[in-house]
Amino acid sequence: MSEFELGAHVEEFRAGVRGFLAEHLTDEVREHEWRTGDGHNWVFHRALAARGWAFPTLPVDEGGPGLDDYCRFVLLQELYLAGAPLVGWNTTQMPATVIRQLGSAAQREILREIASGDAIICLGFTEPDSGSDVAAAKTRAVRDGEGWIVSGQKMFTTLAHLAQYCFLLTRTNTEVAKHRGLTVFLVPLDAPGIEIQPVRTTAGERTNIVFYNDVVIPDAARLGEIDGGWSVMNATLGIEHANASFWGVKQRLFNAALQAARSTTDGSGRTLLDHPINRERLARAAVHNEVALLMGYRSAWQASQSIHSTVDGPITKLFATETFIADASEFMDMLGPGSLPAFRDPGGDDSSLVEFLYRYSFGTTIYGGSSEVMRGIVAEQGLGLPRSR
Amino acid sequence: MDFSSTEEQLALASVFGQLFAKESSIERVRTAELAGGFDVALWRKFLELGGPAIAGSEAGGGGADLRHLGVVVELCGRWLAPVPIVESFVTARLLARLGAVAVPCLERVVAGDVVTIALRRWLPRGIEVVPAGAVSRGVVGLDGDELVWLLLSDQMATAVANHGSAPLRLLSANDADERLVLCDSTEAVAAFGEAVQDWKILTAGALVGLAERALELGAEYAKTREQFGGSIGRFQAIAHPLADGLAAIDGARLLCLEAQWAVDTGNARAGALASMAFAFAAETASRVVAHALHVHGGYGLTIEYDIQLYQRRAKAWALVAGDPRLEYQRVADELFGVTSLPDVIGAGIA
Numbered sequence: 171m172s173e174f175e176l177g178a179h180v181e182e183f184r185a186g187v188r189g190f191l192a193e194h195l196t197d198e199v200r201e202h203e204w205r206t207g208d209g210h211n212w213v214f215h216r217a218l219a220a221r222g223w224a225f226p227t228l229p230v231d232e233g234g235p236g237l238d239d240y241c242r243f244v245l246l247q248e249l250y251l252a253g254a255p256l257v258g259w260n261t262t263q264m265p266a267t268v269i270r271q272l273g274s275a276a277q278r279e280i281l282r283e284i285a286s287g288d289a290i291i292c293l294g295f296t297e298p299d300s301g302s303d304v305a306a307a308k309t310r311a312v313r314d315g316e317g318w319i320v321s322g323q324k325m326f327t328t329l330a331h332l333a334q335y336c337f338l339l340t341r342t343n344t345e346v347a348k349h350r351g352l353t354v355f356l357v358p359l360d361a362p363g364i365e366i367q368p369v370r371t372t373a374g375e376r377t378n379i380v381f382y383n384d385v386v387i388p389d390a391a392r393l394g395e396i397d398g399g400w401s402v403m404n405a406t407l408g409i410e411h412a413n414a415s416f417w418g419v420k421q422r423l424f425n426a427a428l429q430a431a432r433s434t435t436d437g438s439g440r441t442l443l444d445h446p447i448n449r450e451r452l453a454r455a456a457v458h459n460e461v462a463l464l465m466g467y468r469s470a471w472q473a474s475q476s477i478h479s480t481v482d483g484p485i486t487k488l489f490a491t492e493t494f495i496a497d498a499s500e501f502m503d504m505l506g507p508g509s510l511p512a513f514r515d516p517g518g519d520d521s522s523l524v525e526f527l528y529r530y531s532f533g534t535t536i537y538g539g540s541s542e543v544m545r546g547i548v549a550e551q552g553l554g555l556p557r558s559r
Numbered sequence: 560m561d562f563s564s565t566e567e568q569l570a571l572a573s574v575f576g577q578l579f580a581k582e583s584s585i586e587r588v589r590t591a592e593l594a595g596g597f598d599v600a601l602w603r604k605f606l607e608l609g610g611p612a613i614a615g616s617e618a619g620g621g622g623a624d625l626r627h628l629g630v631v632v633e634l635c636g637r638w639l640a641p642v643p644i645v646e647s648f649v650t651a652r653l654l655a656r657l658g659a660v661a662v663p664c665l666e667r668v669v670a671g672d673v674v675t676i677a678l679r680r681w682l683p684r685g686i687e688v689v690p691a692g693a694v695s696r697g698v699v700g701l702d703g704d705e706l707v708w709l710l711l712s713d714q715m716a717t718a719v720a721n722h723g724s725a726p727l728r729l730l731s732a733n734d735a736d737e738r739l740v741l742c743d744s745t746e747a748v749a750a751f752g753e754a755v756q757d758w759k760i761l762t763a764g765a766l767v768g769l770a771e772r773a774l775e776l777g778a779e780y781a782k783t784r785e786q787f788g789g790s791i792g793r794f795q796a797i798a799h800p801l802a803d804g805l806a807a808i809d810g811a812r813l814l815c816l817e818a819q820w821a822v823d824t825g826n827a828r829a830g831a832l833a834s835m836a837f838a839f840a841a842e843t844a845s846r847v848v849a850h851a852l853h854v855h856g857g858y859g860l861t862i863e864y865d866i867q868l869y870q871r872r873a874k875a876w877a878l879v880a881g882d883p884r885l886e887y888q889r890v891a892d893e894l895f896g897v898t899s900l901p902d903v904i905g906a907g908i909a
Binding site for chain 1: 774790898
C-alpha cells in the first residue's frame with residue numbers, strides 16, 4: 171500500500187543532521203569551499219565521521235552505524251540543501267560499497283579508514299578520449315611480476331589532490347572486445363609516478379587531470395577479476411544512478427528563488443512573486459522537485475527491498491537534472507540583472523545563489539552519465555528500442 | 560515509505576484490465592465515436608463489476624478510496640474506455656459525502672444511471688460544457704452558491720461534435736426536469752471543491768494511462784518502420800524524446816499516487832498535490848502524444864492509424880475543466896499564498 175511518509179526514526183535522523191549542520195557547517199567551512207571549490211573539507215568531514223556518517227550504511231557488526239537506505243538518502247539531501255562540501259563524501263560511498271561487496275579482506279580494512287574519516291576515494295573513469303564511452307578507456311595496466319605497471323591519463327578526477335585512493339578503470343587486455351579487457355584497481359594516490367594537474371570548472375569546482383607515469387602497484391590493489399572490470403563498473407554506476415535525485419540542491423535553488431521573488435520589488439511596488447509568470451515558474455519548479463523527491467524515495471525504497479531496476483535510476487537522473495537546468499535558467503530570467511552579481515559564500519544573497527546554482531546545474535546533466543547516455547538507456551531498457559549509437 | 564501495490568489493488572488491476580481488453584478494444588472505441596462517445600454495453604459490464612457505486616453508494620461515504628479508484632481510472636485511460644468512469648466515480652463520492660439529502664441521488668447511482676459533475680460553476684443564465692452530460696441522468700454542479708442535483712430527461716441528448724469524441728453536453732442549470740438543492744454557501748463551495756479535487760486526481764491518472772499507451776504505440780511504430788536501411792527507432796531524434804516521455808509519465812504517475820494517498824489520509828498537502836498531479840499529467844500527456852504521433856510521419860495524420868485517438872483525447876480530457884496551465888497558478892496559491900493581484904487568478908478551473 172502506497173505510503174508517502176518516512177518513519178519517525180528517519181525524521182528524527184533528519185533533525186539530527188540539521189542540528190549537526192547548524193554546528194559544523196561554519197562560515198569558515200563555507201569560505202573554504204567557496205575559495206577552493208574542492209567539494210571537500212577535512213574538518214567538516216571528520217566531524218561527519220565522528221557522528222558515524224562518513225560511511226553510514228556500514229553495518230553495525232562491521233563497526234559502522236548501519237543506517238538504512240532512507241537515512242542515507244536524507245543525509246545526502248540535507249548536505250545538498252545546506253550547501254555543504256559533499257563531493258568527497260559522495261564519491262567515496264560508491265567504491266566503498268563495492269569494496270564491501272567484492273573486496274579482499276585486506277581491501278575491506280580500508281573501510282575502517284573511510285568510516286573514521288581518514289580516507290576518501292576518488293573516481294578515475296573518464297579519459298581525454300573516453301567520457302560517455304567509458305569502456306573505451308586506454309589507461310594501461312600491464313603485468314610486471316607480482317604487480318602491475320599503470321600508465322595513461324585520466325580526466326575530471328575530482329578530489330585526486332585530496333583523496334587517499336583512486337578507484338581506477340584500466341585496460342588490461344587489448345586483444346578482446348572493449349568491455350572484456352578492463353580491470354579496476356584501488357590505487358593509492360601517494361604512489362610514485364602520479365602527477366596531478368588542476369582543472370577549474372565554470373561553477374568554481376576544482377577537478378583534476380591525473381597522469382599515471384609507469385606507476386607500480388601490487389596485485390593486492392586489484393578489485394574483482396582480471397579483465398572483469400566491467401561488472402565492477404556496472405555495480406558502481408548502478409549505485410550512482412540510483413542516487414541521482416538531486417532533490418536537496420534543487421530545493422536549495424527553489425528556496426533561494428522563492429526568497430528572492432518575495433523580497434524583490436518591481437517599479438510599481440509589486441514583488442516578483444505577485445506576477446503570474448513568476449508564480450508559474452516557481453510552481454513548475456515545485457512540481458519538478460516533488461517528482462525528483464518521489465523518485466529519490468523510490469530509489470531508497472527499492473534499495474531497502476533489494477529491488478533492482480535498470481531504468482528507474484536513469485529516469486531519475488535524467489528528469490532531476492534536466493529540470494534543474496531548466497528551472498535555474500527560468501529563475502535567472504525572473505531576477506533579471508539582479509541575478510548577474512557573482513555568488514560568494516558566506517555573504518552571497520539569494521539572487522547570487524541562483525546565479526551560482528545555474529552554473530552548477532549544468533554539471534549534473536553530464537557527470538555520472540550525461541543526459542544523452544541516460545536517454546539511450548531509457549529508450550533501450552525501458553522501451554525496447556534498438557541501440558541508437 | 561512504500562511503493563508497493565496491495566492485493567486489492569492488484570486484483571482491481573486484473574479485473575478491470577480484463578474487462579477493458581475484452582470490451583474496450585480499439586474497434587469498440589472507434590464504434591463508440593460514431594455513437595456519441597458512449598458504449599452502452601461496456602457501461603453495463605462496468606455496472607456488473609460494481610459501477611460508480613464502487614466509489615460511494617451509501618449516505619455518509621464508505622466507498623473505495625482514491626488509491627483503489629486510481630487503479631481503475633489509469634486502465635480506463637490506457638484503453639480509452641468510452642464510458643464516463645472518472646465523472647461517475649467523482650459524483651458518487653460527492654453524493655455519498657453529502658449524507659441524507661443526497662439519498663435519492665445515490666439511489667440513481669445504485670440503479671445504474673450515469674451521473675456526472677459540471678466542473679465549472681454556472682453563472683446566472685450561463686451555459687457550461689458538461690463532461691458525459693449527453694448520457695447522464697443526474698448532474699451535480701455549483702449553480703451560483705448552491706450545490707444542485709439536476710435530474711435530466713431520460714431522453715439521451717445529442718452530444719455536440721467535439722475534439723475528443725466525448726459525450727459532452729452544453730447545459731444550463733435550468734435545463735433539468737427536477738432540481739434539488741443539496742447544500743449552499745460555503746458548505747456548497749467546499750463540497751464542490753473537494754469533488755473537483757477528486758476529479759483532477761482521477762483525470763490525471765487517466766491521462767497517465769493514456770499517455771503511456773500512446774508512448775508505447777510510438778515506440779512500437781519506431782521499431783517496425785524502416786527508413787534509410789533500418790528501423791527509425793535507432794535514430795536518437797526519434798528515441799530520445801520517447802525516453803523523455805517515459806520519464807515524465809513516470810513522474811506524473813508518482814504525483815498521482817502521492818495525491819491519492821494525501822486525500823485518502825487527510826494530509827494537509829492534498830490540495831497542492833492534486834493541482835500538481837493534474838497540471839503535470841495534462842502537460843505530459845499533451846507532449847507525449849504529440850511526439851508519438853509525429854513518429855508515425857504522414858500515417859500519424861490519418862484517421863486509420865490509432866495514434867490520433869490518443870492525441871485528441873489527451874487535450875480533450877483535461878480541457879473540459881479549463882486551461883490546464885492555469886493550474887500552476889493554483890499550485891502557487893497553495894504553496895506561496897494567494898497573490899495580491901486580482902487578475903488572471905480564478906479565471907480558470909473552478
